[in-house]
Amino acid sequence: MSAALHEELRGIVGADQVLTDREDLLVYSFDGTAATSQTPGCVVMPGDTEQVSRCVKAAAAAGVPIVARGSGTGLSGGSVPAADGLVIGLTRLDKIMHVDPANLCMQVECGVITQRVDQVAAEHGLFYPPDPGSQKTCTIGGNVAENSGGLRGLKYGVTRDYVLGMRVVLADGRVLWLGNACVKDVAGYSLRDLFIGSEGTLGIVTEVLLRLLPRPEHRKTMVASFDSMRAAAQAVSDIIARRIVPCTLEFLDQTTIRCVEDFASVGLPTDAAAMLLVECDGRHSAVEEEAAEVIATLKEAGAGNVEAAQDEVAADRLRTARRAAFAALARVRPTTILEDVTVPRSRLAEMVELVRQVADAKNLRVGVFGHMGDGNLHPTFLTDERDEDEMRRVHEALEEIVDHAISLGGSITGEHGVGLAKKPFLRRQVGDESFRVMHQVKAALDPSGLLNPGKLLDDANGSADAAHPGGVS
Amino acid sequence: MSERTLLHELDYSVVQQCMHCGLCLPTCPTYVQTGRERSSPRGRIALMRAVADDRLEVNEAFVEEMSYCVGCLACQTACPAGVDYNSLLETARAAGEQSDVPRGKLRGVYRWLALKQLFPRPWLLRLVARVLAVYQRPAIRGTVIRLGLLRLAPRHLRELEPKSPPFDPPFSFARLKPVEPPVSGKPRARVGLLIGCIQDVAFAGINAATATVLRHNGCEVVTPRGQGCCGSLHAHNGEPNTARKLAEVNLNTFDLDNLDAIISNAGGCGSHLRRYGEMFPPGTPLHEKAEAWDAKVYDVHQWLDKIGFEPPRGSIGPTRVAYDASCHLRHGQGVDAPPKRLLAATPGVELVPLTESDWCCGSAGLYSMLQPESANWLLERKLDHLETAAPDVLVSGNPGCLLQLAQGMAERESLRNVRTAHPVELLAEAYAAAT
Numbered sequence: 001m002s003a004a005l006h007e008e009l010r011g012i013v014g015a016d017q018v019l020t021d022r023e024d025l026l027v028y029s030f031d032g033t034a035a036t037s038q039t040p041g042c043v044v045m046p047g048d049t050e051q052v053s054r055c056v057k058a059a060a061a062a063g064v065p066i067v068a069r070g071s072g073t074g075l076s077g078g079s080v081p082a083a084d085g086l087v088i089g090l091t092r093l094d095k096i097m098h099v100d101p102a103n104l105c106m107q108v109e110c111g112v113i114t115q116r117v118d119q120v121a122a123e124h125g126l127f128y129p130p131d132p133g134s135q136k137t138c139t140i141g142g143n144v145a146e147n148s149g150g151l152r153g154l155k156y157g158v159t160r161d162y163v164l165g166m167r168v169v170l171a172d173g174r175v176l177w178l179g180n181a182c183v184k185d186v187a188g189y190s191l192r193d194l195f196i197g198s199e200g201t202l203g204i205v206t207e208v209l210l211r212l213l214p215r216p217e218h219r220k221t222m223v224a225s226f227d228s229m230r231a232a233a234q235a236v237s238d239i240i241a242r243r244i245v246p247c248t249l250e251f252l253d254q255t256t257i258r259c260v261e262d263f264a265s266v267g268l269p270t271d272a273a274a275m276l277l278v279e280c281d282g283r284h285s286a287v288e289e290e291a292a293e294v295i296a297t298l299k300e301a302g303a304g305n306v307e308a309a310q311d312e313v314a315a316d317r318l319r320t321a322r323r324a325a326f327a328a329l330a331r332v333r334p335t336t337i338l339e340d341v342t343v344p345r346s347r348l349a350e351m352v353e354l355v356r357q358v359a360d361a362k363n364l365r366v367g368v369f370g371h372m373g374d375g376n377l378h379p380t381f382l383t384d385e386r387d388e389d390e391m392r393r394v395h396e397a398l399e400e401i402v403d404h405a406i407s408l409g410g411s412i413t414g415e416h417g418v419g420l421a422k423k424p425f426l427r428r429q430v431g432d433e434s435f436r437v438m439h440q441v442k443a444a445l446d447p448s449g450l451l452n453p454g455k456l457l458d459d460a461n462g463s464a465d466a467a468h469p470g471g472v473s
Numbered sequence: 474m475s476e477r478t479l480l481h482e483l484d485y486s487v488v489q490q491c492m493h494c495g496l497c498l499p500t501c502p503t504y505v506q507t508g509r510e511r512s513s514p515r516g517r518i519a520l521m522r523a524v525a526d527d528r529l530e531v532n533e534a535f536v537e538e539m540s541y542c543v544g545c546l547a548c549q550t551a552c553p554a555g556v557d558y559n560s561l562l563e564t565a566r567a568a569g570e571q572s573d574v575p576r577g578k579l580r581g582v583y584r585w586l587a588l589k590q591l592f593p594r595p596w597l598l599r600l601v602a603r604v605l606a607v608y609q610r611p612a613i614r615g616t617v618i619r620l621g622l623l624r625l626a627p628r629h630l631r632e633l634e635p636k637s638p639p640f641d642p643p644f645s646f647a648r649l650k651p652v653e654p655p656v657s658g659k660p661r662a663r664v665g666l667l668i669g670c671i672q673d674v675a676f677a678g679i680n681a682a683t684a685t686v687l688r689h690n691g692c693e694v695v696t697p698r699g700q701g702c703c704g705s706l707h708a709h710n711g712e713p714n715t716a717r718k719l720a721e722v723n724l725n726t727f728d729l730d731n732l733d734a735i736i737s738n739a740g741g742c743g744s745h746l747r748r749y750g751e752m753f754p755p756g757t758p759l760h761e762k763a764e765a766w767d768a769k770v771y772d773v774h775q776w777l778d779k780i781g782f783e784p785p786r787g788s789i790g791p792t793r794v795a796y797d798a799s800c801h802l803r804h805g806q807g808v809d810a811p812p813k814r815l816l817a818a819t820p821g822v823e824l825v826p827l828t829e830s831d832w833c834c835g836s837a838g839l840y841s842m843l844q845p846e847s848a849n850w851l852l853e854r855k856l857d858h859l860e861t862a863a864p865d866v867l868v869s870g871n872p873g874c875l876l877q878l879a880q881g882m883a884e885r886e887s888l889r890n891v892r893t894a895h896p897v898e899l900l901a902e903a904y905a906a907a908t
Contacts, residue, residue: 023534024509026523027516032494045508072510073495091508113499137495327553334489336554385489 001041001084005062009044009086012054017092019043028087031072031079032134034337035385036420040067040081045089049167049175049206052088056204057173059086065453066171068200070111070139075338076419078146078199082453090141093206096120103181105164107209110141114148117210127215129156132415133326141205147197149415154373155247156213158415160196165209168195171202171446179209194441199417200452202445216281219247220291221315224303225272229253232274233349235301236372239278242297244290248279249373250322253352256329256367256380260321263328268321272304276372277322325369326380333365333382337394341405342414345375351408355379358400362393376414403428418456426456478531478568480524483561488525490556491518497548502833502851503541511538514548514558521565536569541847543840544709545833546744546804559744559805560751563708570711645673645680646698653684653694661691662733662780667723667746669739670702672872679872682901683738683773689904690783700726703737705745705801706838708752716745717752724749724762729769738773738897740799740871741838744806746770772802773897774870778811787906788820789899795827795864796896797855797878799871803831812870812896819903828858834869836877852881859888866892868899 010018019025020042030037041064046052059066065082069089072079081087093109096116100106101124108117114135118128131150132138138148144166149158165179178192179185195203226232229251236249252260252275261268268275276298280290291308298306309315330336343351352368355377359366370377379401381394402412402425412418412425427435438457442449497514498504504513511520517538523529542562549558645668654660664687668680684694704719723746727735737743747770753763771779794816802808809831816822835841835851859867859882867882869875875893882888 019509021534022529023511023520023538026529027510027513027519030493030519032492034492071495071498072493134494134496137498327555330492330553331490331555334486336492384486386485 001064001086002062005058005064005086006042008058009042009055012058013044013046013051017045017047019045028069028072028089029081031069031074031077033075033077033080033419033421034335035391036077036080038081038083040087041084043087043089045092047092049093049169052090052093052204052206053169053173053175055086055088056169056171060172060448060450063448063450065450066204067452068141068145068204070142070145071113071134071137073134073138074142074146074419075340075416076146076199076413076421078417078419078452078455079142080420085453088204090204090206091139093141097207099124099126100181101126104212104214105181105209106212107165107207108140110144110204110206110208111139114138114140114143121212122215124212125215126212128162128210128212130159130162140208140210144196144205144208145198145200146415146417149371149374149376151250151371152247153371153376153415154249155245160193162211163192163196163208164211166192166195166205167207168203168205171448171451175206176203181209197417199419199456201442201456202451204451216247216283216287218284218287219279219281219315220287221309221318222278222291222294222298222306223318223321224276224278224298224306225269226274226276226301226303227272229274229352230349231302232276233346233372235276235298235303237346238297238301239294242293244280244293246278246290246294246373247281248277249371250277251275251369251372252277252321252325253356253368255365256325256369257321259328259332259367260324263331264320264324266317266320266324269304275321276303277319322369325367326378329367329380329382333384335383335385337381337383337398338416339379339381339398339401340370340376340414340416341379341401341410341412342374342376343405343408343410345373347408347410348372348375348377351375351377351405351410354404355401358397362397364390364393364397366397371414374414375410399425420455423454423456423458427458476530478524479564479571480521480531480568483525483564485525487557487561488518488522490554491515491522491552492554493519494553496553497551500547500551502543502545502547503847506847506850512541514552514556517542517565518556518558518561521561524565524568531568531572531574533574535565536572536574539565539569541844543800543833543835543837543844543847543851545800545837547800547831547833548804550804550807550831559748563711563713566709566711567713568711641675641677644668644677645696648677648681649684649694649696651696651698653688653696655691655693656688658691660693663693663695663731664776665727665732665735666694666696667700667703667735667737667739667742668696669737669742669872671876672739672742675876676872676895679738679895679898682895682898683736685901685904686777686897687736687773689785690777690780692780695728695732697726697728703742703746705742708745709838713752720749720752720763721759724759724766727766729762729765732769734776735766735770736773736776737770738870738895740772740802740806740808740869741873743770743772744801747806772806772808772811772870774802774811774815775806775808777815782815782818784818785820785900785903785907787903789903789906790821792821792823792899793825793863793865794822794899795825795859795862795867796830797827797834797867797869797874798831799869799874800831800833800837802870812868815900816868816896819900821903822899825862825864827862827864829854830858834874834877834881836871836873838873841877848877852877856881856885856888859891860885864891866894866899868894868896870896 028043029039065085069079091111093111095109097107121128132148143159365382367380412422493515510516701722704716707716749763750767753759834855835848841848879893
């Protein structure tokens with residue numbers, strides 16, 4: 001990247017917001033994705049939409065690739081820089097612009113931390129449901145770009161279901177406002193929806209108008225253990241068959257249960273094959289009624305022991321096992337690879353079983369936990385990136401798992417995004433024609449291919465490069 | 474770039490354990506201050522890893538970034554992968570000290586005075602403390618300042634002056650006999666008491682209160698003469714050899730076989746005291762002893778909580794108490810609930826919530842001297858939260874925090890009358906009120 005472009009960027013955002021030192025470039029060379037990194041040529045931290053637009057124009061004029069970045073917590077390599085490219089860091093755009101309780105919405109800048117959105121909503125008795133695992137760190141702009149999920153998908157959906165409008169900077173620097181505070185709006189193509197989940201390849205979202213809900217007044221937490229994953233999955237189906245939609249329906253497999261117990265000693269049944277965490281929320285009386293039915297259903301489905309929290313302290317204790325799952329697995333080996341394939345809910349037990357078989361066949365350690373309510377599972381491989389042979393087996397296992405998820409009518413990624421990690425598989429899932437249309441959309445909005453190049457789609461010339469271009473981070 | 478550093482010798486899996494997920498970012502004071510990845514835990518680890526991989530050399534920017542780190546270890550509490558950031562930071566700072574990177578003059582003076590002269594020599598620290606204790610009497614201090622006598626002192630001593638702690642003689646050995654029996658009945662346990670260095674001269678009263686509370690809970694309290702500084706400030710500031718020598722003194726002073734526990738009442742010291750084993754690897758003469766030592770070191774709150782605390786019958790009278798966690802107690806030792814449980818069980822205490830009570834107050838060992846700007850930012854943030862909490866007493870389990878907070882509150886009108894205390898002092902007062 002040329003010194004002239006650095007100088008131009010300094011003129012736009014101020015000298016102190018342009019980072020070019022080696023120490024800075026190194027620490028912006030990765031996001032939350034394992035074993036993936038690439039050193040940028042410059043990191044710029046604009047303070048508002050206009051500066052973002054001017055930075056994009058400057059980079060575009062110089063033909064320099066641009067990667068937008070929030071807090072860099074992504075798990076598919078979506079905000080890993082382009083080699084010698086420009087990183088536009090958006091954490092300074094962190095203003096809550098307004099809360100509108102009458103219309104149940106809130107307008108924020110893209111760098112606002114996700115948890116803060118819900119905290120501010122709570123001050124008005126309102127609720128922002130999507131709660132990705134990194135909610136204390138990640139930005140709302142990143143959530144929109146990745147269409148992030150969380151633990152409440154079954155009942156409340158994902159980020160897409162809460163985006164009413166957005167301001168977006170296009171590849172040529174033009175700024176668009178898309179959407180409005182109306183629940184009903186059928187005027188023209190919903191361009192807004194095109195940008196949600198586009199992973200920074202079509203434009204840079206700088207403001208979001210978010211839909212909010214009334215905050216549920218009560219929540220009830222329960223756990224149950226089972227001697228097979230199938231029995232746990234059946235229990236979930238039985239609950240839904242009774243026309244109850246819990247807000248949380250999470251599971252842990254035996255490996256995860258044992259790792260959690262080793263790590264946190266919370267008294268989990270280490271001989272159980274599966275554990276379920278179920279939470280209902282809503283009006284007090286309705287929740288208590290639902291919870292009673294859930295408990296009865298769990299018992300009828302053969303749950304070993306069922307426990308319901310009587311107060312918030314106890315509820316918190318019951319949530320510990322699920323909350324600690326990832327942490328407990330992550331400390332077993334130096335490298336942790338967190339996957340997120342998704343299948344229709346009715347096929348989940350089958351999928352978990354397959355993951356286990358593949359891991360055994362390849363002599364790998366894997367813990368599986370995830371969102372049973374929405375079929376999104378997190379096979380978590382415990383490995384060591386310095387062991388080349390083991391890493392090769394991990395990648396082979398991942399490919400088998402992804403293929404199987406597709407064959408069950410599922411998705412290669414439920415909530416982490418395609419980025420670099422899942423890029424080789426996208427075409428297999430969506431099919432050749434859809435894949436071609438995606439390329440056409442990309443070409444229409446970013447003809448020079450400067451926005452987050454090499455992510456999501458293979459390069460325009462169709463060369464399928466490797467998932468991990470940058471070597472080890 | 475080929476120069477070997479301590480980071481090259483580090484077990485690589487410790488660096489690799491960081492999966493750069495970013496969950497540490499919102500808990501890191503320097504990241505929140507700057508919004509820059511290089512000043513975040515995962516950024517610093519990436520820099521360390523770059524040095525170990527020969528992609529970066531130990532340069533001025535690296536040394537400054539490691540020095541800028543508060544060392545509060547809040548990132549360790551937030552880390553899902555259990556990264557031992559403390560060891561990484563100590564190694565990185567030691568690598569900085571061994572490099573030929575020039576450092577600021579003032580920084581050099583503080584380090585020399587504190588690390589090489591005062592802390593390794595308890596007798597010298599006590600002597601200086603006695604002199605300063607006289608000086609700190611307001612009348613004498615006023616006279617000294619009016620006559621300009623301070624100008625006679627070496628320049629670096631004058632600069633240190635506003636940060637130097639108040640002193641509280643008589644010191645611990647004068648207040649505590651070598652062995653103090655339980656208040657009543659047969660001993661349930663025999664425990665050794667660590668008096669610390671700063672704690673001993675600035676807060677000898679806390680040591681006395683610690684002994685009192687332990688004695689009310691059936692402990693026989695042994696305070697061995699000859700014990701010294703734990704070495705934590707040295708280990709945290711890139712002086713591992715001095716740290717090891719200081720540890721040796723303590724290992725040889727306490728009669729481990731005849732003690733059920735060794736009690737620390739200073740969060741910063743305790744965090745280091747429980748890691749003596751790391752300094753004496755297998756095969757070295759003191760290895761077994763150091764491992765046995767680590768297993769017996771307890772923070773006083775944690776020990777009382779473990780043995781079954783006998784709440785005082787007396788009351789300290791209705792008092793709004795805010796608890797500010799010492800970082801190395803909360804994050805370094807993972808002791809969170811015990812101090813709050815003890816306080817909640819003390820008659821008269823009304824625990825009031827303090828926002829960000831698990832954030833650093835800016836004291837952080839030598840940090841307030843080495844990075845005054847950042848330390849002040851933290852202090853002001855803490856004082857703002859304290860104004861909202863509006864306590865009568867602010868308690869914390871570490872002398873450095875108590876000094877920093879007392880100094881900060883004295884400068885704010887609204888907080889001037891808030892007392893600072895160690896939790897054990899309130900407990901000791903409640904026990905005394907019953908008799």
